[in-house]
Amino acid sequence: MAFKFSGGLKIEEHKELTESSPIIDFPEPKKVVIPLKQHTGATLEPLVKKGDMVKVGDKIGDSKALISSPVHSSISGKVVSIEPHPIPTGEVVPAIIIEATEEDPIDELALEKREWRELKREEIISIIREAGIVGLGGAAFPTSVKLSPPEGIVIDTVILNGAECEPFLTCDHRLMLEKPDEIITGLQIIMKVVGAKQGIIGIEDNKKDAIELLNSKLKGYGDIKVVSLPTRYPQGSEKHLIKAILNREVPSGKLPLNVGVVVNNVQTAYSIAKAVCEGSPLISRVITVSGDGVERPGNFRVKIGTQFKDILEY
Structure with a gap:
């Protein structure tokens, strides 16, 4: 099966500037x-x-x-x-x-260890809501709401978006390489909450190392798989992603849930795992700082609220 959508653009990626740069904790x-x-x-x-x-x-x-x-x-x-x-x-x-x-x-964040498998669906949704988890792929839609579809809606598939089709960006790529276990746990938690039987991680084929690593981690997981996608823009758009992976068309004016799918970014899944398993609220995220005008390009874990000028002057 060819995992692709009709059309799309091949654009200059510029990912070589930061794709080999490990995630660094940005100074407090x-x-x-x-x-x-x-x-x-x-x-x-x-x-x-x-x-x-x-x-x-x-x-x-x-x-x-x-x-x-x-x-x-x-x-x-x-x-x-x-x-x-x-x-x-x-x-x-x-x-x-x-x-x-x-x-x-500065105090260390007080964490609360939990076993997610022992939690009820409603408890997990409450934890996600209280932790302030939102979609980290762009729209920042409240995740607790996304994972609470209306009565009668059946979700059979959860897709994690690891496409990262935008030029320059490599933060999701690095997160998949450095935190694959947490991302998989986040996907399992999402699947439990929405009752999905299938989980898919969609990754563009310009990230072969991430595809290979996650495939190795998923050996023995019968309900989760990685799908390698052709590198083209805008692969990361959730409607294009659903079409490419499942060949399902989301009707105009409708949402992925209307075709039985929930889509979350890989960084959102990571944050869900941190919130549910450790009690960590969303107070930081990984970003890419890149471009010819940047003195120190790289991937950084940055506290929410950090000012752009502090990042660019680092």
């Missing part, structure tokens, strides 16, 4: 700006005020709206301001500004 920021809308959905209400001291992992914003996801402090420090701040969508939303203080040293 002295200041973070955490918008109260980092997801698709409702703007959150602040749970802290100016002058409050917070610790890493503390929930600092939440909403009762269905389509919403809480945010957490990514550092320990002092809330110095809550003020309007622009976000990538062009909106201006309230943001919580936190500065690290010498008097309040």
Whole structure:
């Protein structure tokens, strides 16, 4: 079977700049700006005020709206301001500004080990929601909502998107190489929550090392497999991914769940595993910093709220 969709573009990848660069923990920021809308959905209400001291992992914003996801402090420090701040969508939303203080040293995140197989579906969804997990492939849709399809909808397949078809980006590639076990666990958790019998990890064929590694890790897994996809843009679009892998067409105006599929990014699956198995909220993510104008291109695990200028000046 040819795993491809009709059309698509072959574009210059520029991935050679960072594809061999291991993930590095970016230095702890002295200041973070955490918008109260980092997801698709409702703007959150602040749970802290100016002058409050917070610790890493503390929930600092939440909403009762269905389509919403809480945010957490990514550092320990002092809330110095809550003020309007622009976000990538062009909106201006309230943001919580936190500065690290010498008097309040950085604390290690308090983790809670769990065995995910012993948890009920509802417990897992609650953990994912409280951890603030959203889609990390672009849209930032609240994951707890995505994994709660309407009654009567049957999900038979979960696809993990490891295509990373965009030029320059290699953060998902590196994560698959460095954290394959956690990604597989995240996929298993998603499959349990939605009741899917099949899990598929779709990876473009320009990442042969990741394909080989995950295939070796999945020996003996009868319900999960890796699919190698032709390298073309926009392979990572979930509708194109579903068409290429399953030959199912998502109708105009409909969602993947309408054809029995849930799609999540590999980094989202990793974050789900960290939240469910360790109690870790979403306070960081892996990014690629690349391009001819970048002095130190690489893949970095960066705290949420870190300012672009700090990253570019590193």
